[in-house]
Each structure stands twice: as C-alpha cells, then as structure tokens.
Amino acid sequence: MVDQTLGLLSALLGWILLAPLAALVPRRKDWITIVGRDEGKFVDNAKYFLLQATPALRPKVRCVFVTERRDVTDMLLASGYEAMLYPRWRSVCFLLRAGTLIADSAEWHLRLRHFLTMRCRRVQLWHGVGYKRIELDQWRNEASGGGWKSWPLLRIARSAKRVFLGRVVRYDLVNTTSAFYRDEVFKPAFHSAHFTALGYPRNTFGNLDEAAKATAWRNVDSEITGCVHGWLADGRRIVLVAPTFRDTRASPMGLGATTLALLDSWCELQRVELVFKFHPAERRASEVAGRHLHLCGPESDLYPLMPLSSALITDYSSIYMDYLLLDKPILFLVPDLDEYVSKDRQLQFDFRDMTPGPKASTWHELVKHADRQWEADEYIEARGALKLKAFDGRPQEFAVPLLIEFMRDQEWLPKAATSSINSVTQADA
Structure with a gap:
C-alpha cells in the first residue's frame, strides 16, 4: 500500500x-x-x-x-x-x-x-x-x-x-x-x-564486430566463461537450463537433493555439463550444486553461451523461441502446467502447439527424453515450422x-x- x-x-x-x-x-x-x-x-x-x-x-x-x-x-x-x-x-x-x-x-x-x-x-x-x-x-x-x-x-x-x-x-x-x-x-x-x-x-548470437563481441561477453558469468571452452575441447555437451519465474513452486523446477544427485550422475554418464540460469528472485536457486551442475549469476547474460550449447531445457520461458534459430533440441519440464496457467500467467496459444520438443513432468522423465534426442532428433520439422512462423525467415x-x-x-x-x-x-x- x-x-x-x-x-x-x-x-x-x-x-x-x-x-x-x-x-x-x-x-x-x-x-x-x-x-x-x-x-x-x-x-x-x-x-x-x-x-x-x-x-x-x-x-x-x-x-x-x-x-x-x-x-x-x-x-x-x-x-x-x-x-x-x-x-x-x-x-x-x-x-x-x-x-x-x-x-x-x-x-x-x-x-x-x-x-x-x-x-x-x-x-x-x-x-x-x-x-x-x-x-x-x-x-x-x-x-x-x-x-x-x-x-x-x-x-x-x-x-x-x-x-x-x-x-x-x-x-x-x-x-x-x-x-x-x-x-x-x-x-x-x-x-x-x-x-x-x-x-x-x-x-x-555472436555475429558482432570484435569490439561489440568482447563487450557482450563482459557480463556473461565469469566462472562459466572460464570453463566452457575446456568442456567443448573435452567433447562434453553443454545443456542450458533456463526456467521462467513464478511464485507457486517451493524450489526451482522441483530441484531437491535427490534430483540433483540424479542429474549429476546422468551428466557424468552422458558427458554433459548442465548450466542453470534462474531469475534473480527465484527461491533456493543457490542450493543447486554438483560436479557437472553449474549456476550462472542471476545478473549475467546467457545469450553469448547459447551458440556453444547442445540443447536447452526450459518450462514456460520465451527464451526457447530465440533458441529455435540455432536448430538444436529443446526440452520442456512442465510439472505444473495447470497451476501455472491458473495462478501465474494466461497462455494465449495452445502450449503443445507452440512447444516443439518433448514434455516431461519430472526430471527422471526428462533425462530419458534427452537420451532419445541424442540418438534421433524427432522434432526437427516441428521446430523448423515454428521458426518460420516466429521469424519469417528473416536473418x-x-x-x-x-x-x-x-x-x-x-x-x-x-x-x-x-x-x-x-x-x-x-x-x-
């Protein structure tokens, strides 16, 4: 008041x-x-x-x-x-x-x-x-x-x-x-x-002159910047995790200790580094930790990292629409779709029609979808159709x-x- x-x-x-x-x-x-x-x-x-x-x-x-x-x-x-x-x-x-x-x-x-x-x-x-x-x-x-x-x-x-x-x-x-x-x-x-x-x-996505590119990287998370090229040289996949913000969940995307241990083991097996970027107001985001689990600073810019990544995991964030331009897999973790629509934000379009990628309600389901994506990307055509709709083919x-x-x-x-x-x-x- x-x-x-x-x-x-x-x-x-x-x-x-x-x-x-x-x-x-x-x-x-x-x-x-x-x-x-x-x-x-x-x-x-x-x-x-x-x-x-x-x-x-x-x-x-x-x-x-x-x-x-x-x-x-x-x-x-x-x-x-x-x-x-x-x-x-x-x-x-x-x-x-x-x-x-x-x-x-x-x-x-x-x-x-x-x-x-x-x-x-x-x-x-x-x-x-x-x-x-x-x-x-x-x-x-x-x-x-x-x-x-x-x-x-x-x-x-x-x-x-x-x-x-x-x-x-x-x-x-x-x-x-x-x-x-x-x-x-x-x-x-x-x-x-x-x-x-x-x-x-x-x-x-990096198509800038050298001075602009250097400045663009200045507010990317410094710890991630220091590791990313080493990961790529070692043949590891970088997977970005970028959820949107809402008030209705107790922890970011349901990340508890058991889930974090599962994800770290999966990363070790699949040679993946998970890079999390949460909203600055997200609760308990600092508790995300693991050998292959990394947090971007809440004030940092994720976009310079996107071309270097192999996939994106999100929920309802519109960042996935820009990621379509990279022609790489997108996975959606949406355990609370009905709750999100009723308590956080109305959706203008049908969620399934606008999200060309596998949908999971738990992290356990999501990593199984990711394993299948590495073997055969079945959403290439769907992503291409939405990309044309979203960008008109304009560079x-x-x-x-x-x-x-x-x-x-x-x-x-x-x-x-x-x-x-x-x-x-x-x-x-």
Whole structure:
C-alpha cells in the first residue's frame, strides 16, 4: 500500500512539474537513450541494440545507455560506449533532450522517466515472444474472466491508473520478429503508431564486430566463461537450463537433493555439463550444486553461451523461441502446467502447439527424453515450422540496421549520406 501511494504521488509530481517541462524543451534527433530492464541491466534487446547501433550511427548520432546500476556504467564506459547513471542530473537532462527512447520492457517508465521522455519517439523492443499474454491483452483477459476484476468501474479505474502512472502509453514503434507475432500478440497488447516485424537485436548470437563481441561477453558469468571452452575441447555437451519465474513452486523446477544427485550422475554418464540460469528472485536457486551442475549469476547474460550449447531445457520461458534459430533440441519440464496457467500467467496459444520438443513432468522423465534426442532428433520439422512462423525467415543480424533505416525513413534520426539497407516501410503494413 505504501509503495502504491508513493507511486501515485510521484506520478502526480511528474504530471505537474516534469510533463510541462518536457513539452517545452527541444528534442535532438541525434540523441538516442536506451533503457535496460530491471533498473537498467545490460541484457536483452537493449544491450544488443546499443552494441550494434553505436558503431553504425557514430559520429552523427549518440547512443547512451541510461541505467540505475553503477556496475553497468563502469563496464560500458571502460568498453568505449556511452552510459549515464540515473537519476543523476546529467542523465535527467539527457532524457529531457533525447529524440528517441529505446526500451525492451515496461519498467522503463518508472522513477519519472515516463515524464522526462514525453514528446520523444518511444520504441518498444519487447524482451520476449512466446505464448503468454502480455500487457493490455493480459489485463483485458483477466478482467473478462469474471470475479471482482470484471467489475466495470474497477476495470476503468485500473486502466486509468496505468495511464496516470505511465505504464500504458502510445508508442511510436513496437517491433517484433514476425508478422504472426506482430498481428496476434503485439497489436492486441500495445498502443502504437507503427508495428514492425524486423527481428530482435539480441538474436545475432555472436555475429558482432570484435569490439561489440568482447563487450557482450563482459557480463556473461565469469566462472562459466572460464570453463566452457575446456568442456567443448573435452567433447562434453553443454545443456542450458533456463526456467521462467513464478511464485507457486517451493524450489526451482522441483530441484531437491535427490534430483540433483540424479542429474549429476546422468551428466557424468552422458558427458554433459548442465548450466542453470534462474531469475534473480527465484527461491533456493543457490542450493543447486554438483560436479557437472553449474549456476550462472542471476545478473549475467546467457545469450553469448547459447551458440556453444547442445540443447536447452526450459518450462514456460520465451527464451526457447530465440533458441529455435540455432536448430538444436529443446526440452520442456512442465510439472505444473495447470497451476501455472491458473495462478501465474494466461497462455494465449495452445502450449503443445507452440512447444516443439518433448514434455516431461519430472526430471527422471526428462533425462530419458534427452537420451532419445541424442540418438534421433524427432522434432526437427516441428521446430523448423515454428521458426518460420516466429521469424519469417528473416536473418536476425539485420534487425538493428533495419530498425535504424525505419527510424531514418520516419525522420526520427538524421538522414544518412548512403544506405546499405533497402527501405523497410513495407514491413509496417
């Protein structure tokens, strides 16, 4: 209750003081501000947009990563990129003057950033595509399910509150990975002047220049980084485990002492190294330990490791959709599907239709599925069909050049002398 009251008072201050100021201060087309997830972590689409857009736009356009984390600013400045700590005076002024905002989550609006960026062009590169309902579509379906959330006056009040706080805005561009996701997921979930399907910056999987690649690896877990090439040289398979976060389980994906011992024995037999990456808020994740069981730091980036892995194990996380691009096995551990749908998140699409891989309700079942996958991958065609649906066959390394070209065509950025990318305005159809 206290947090909600403070949030409302903060928004009131923003509307009274900052919104009028933002309406008067002139914006600069040659300044882009990039805001990362969860207080400005250097991960996901925000990270990879900065790494690719900075060299493409220098020296005419400044790309600045604005974050609340000093470790991120220190790392980026040491790597030759621009970064500012928020809410320092310098970053506040930059937000007031920047012509374009790049975000990949809803949290960018917090701590008055919504009001400081009024009148700038807001670009949303949402951090995942899968089968779960998000934003407006999620709230709409929650309200239509009956109970107190469906009361008309309460629905209006909740919607008005989201607009007042800046959680619901009209974006200038919402970008995703395919026409299917654009039309079926993002158009129902956001208000935006434009919707495009140009691909995701994070799905380059190492296809970066050397400076960007070095920076991309700087916030990969250092212990894993120190081991991964030795594992590969020794002929061991690296299997990533990346579950989503929910409140309804006592331990991450049902990992108790007996299960951990089973997994360690299986890894020894199959020459596998299991690398776990949990949500920072996940309970008891630090208890995962074994000779062949390894934990990525909760703040680290998993994407540089993905091309080096042999398979992915997940539950309901949309990370599996990006993993489709690697044409490698994906296995799903879902012991609580009914509970997850009823208590955590509504699914927009049929779970089985959207998950091309074996499903298991226990780890014992899952390792048996994995053994069969090593012998014969029976889901190649299903993964290929979903990959085409999810990415339209578009090479993901073109995502940032296409986004830049789109923004230039809209005159949000200064025009380039020449262009190596064809016009992409047709993607906005």
